[in-house]
Amino acid sequence: MHSSDSYHSLSSLPIGEGRLEVICGPMFSGKTEELLRRVRRSQIARLPTVLVKPAIDTRYAVGDVVSHDKNAMPSVVVEKASDIMNVLEVEGRPALVVAIDEAQFFDDDLPRVCSELANKGMRVIVAGLDLDFNGVPFGSMPQLLALAEEVTKLHAVCVETGRAAHFSHKISGSDDTVELGEKDKYIPLARHAFVAARKK
Ligand code: ADP
Numbered sequence: 001m002h003s004s005d006s007y008h009s010l011s012s013l014p015i016g017e018g019r020l021e022v023i024c025g026p027m028f029s030g031k032t033e034e035l036l037r038r039v040r041r042s043q044i045a046r047l048p049t050v051l052v053k054p055a056i057d058t059r060y061a062v063g064d065v066v067s068h069d070k071n072a073m074p075s076v077v078v079e080k081a082s083d084i085m086n087v088l089e090v091e092g093r094p095a096l097v098v099a100i101d102e103a104q105f106f107d108d109d110l111p112r113v114c115s116e117l118a119n120k121g122m123r124v125i126v127a128g129l130d131l132d133f134n135g136v137p138f139g140s141m142p143q144l145l146a147l148a149e150e151v152t153k154l155h156a157v158c159v160e161t162g163r164a165a166h167f168s169h170k171i172s173g174s175d176d177t178v179e180l181g182e183k184d185k186y187i188p189l190a191r192h193a194f195v196a197a198r199k200k
């Protein structure tokens with residue numbers, strides 16, 4: 001049993017929220033939109049907020065995170081997960097919120113980095129593809145999903161059926177798991193449409 005006294009010890013803990021949130025889903029499901037929405041609200045709350053993306057994501061303006069509906073925000077581009085530790089300052093103030101887009105492209109160190117930041121009291125918001133185009137869990141997303149206090153699974157609109165799409169199907173290009181592309185290379189599909197498309 002907790003005595004009421006035991007809660008007083010919490011006052012020595014960091015003041016921030018200290019949590020990990022994951023936003024996942026297939027391509028075009030609105031992950032970046034949702035991430036930018038949360039970043040904007042945290043800026044409205046005047047919380048020093050850093051938006052980060054991996055160097056590999058060069059589909060649009062370098063340095064900006066851009067959603068498919070052309071929403072954009074400046075971001076810090078980092079080479080590897082541990083580099084995130086070195087960019088946690090906003091106008092001379094330590095960041096309280098860190099938002100990370102395209103998390104699936106980061107190295108295996110990302111779950112450790114995110115946990116460490118959340119443990120320190122930061123609100124960590126991660127967006128990424130939960131599945132690759134083979135329908136297999138992508139990079140360190142499974143670990144992040146397990147570690148997160150809160151998970152948001154988004155869906156795109158299936159271009160075959162109009163239903164909720166959970167899969168990103170590759171329609172052209174190579175067999176590499178990491179190949180950047182847009183609607184010319186990937187389409188969102190619901191499960192049975194994805195299964196049927198892969199049989200072809
Ligand atoms: P993600 O980061 O998950 O790839 P974005 O946030 O960049 O997604 O883009 C979401 C936007 O993509 C939607 O608001 C919509 O304007 C557009 N879009 C284009 N095709 C589709 C589709 N098939 N299903 C859902 N949204 C789509």
Ligand code: MG
Pocket residue numbers: 031032033067101102
């Ligand atoms: Mg995105």
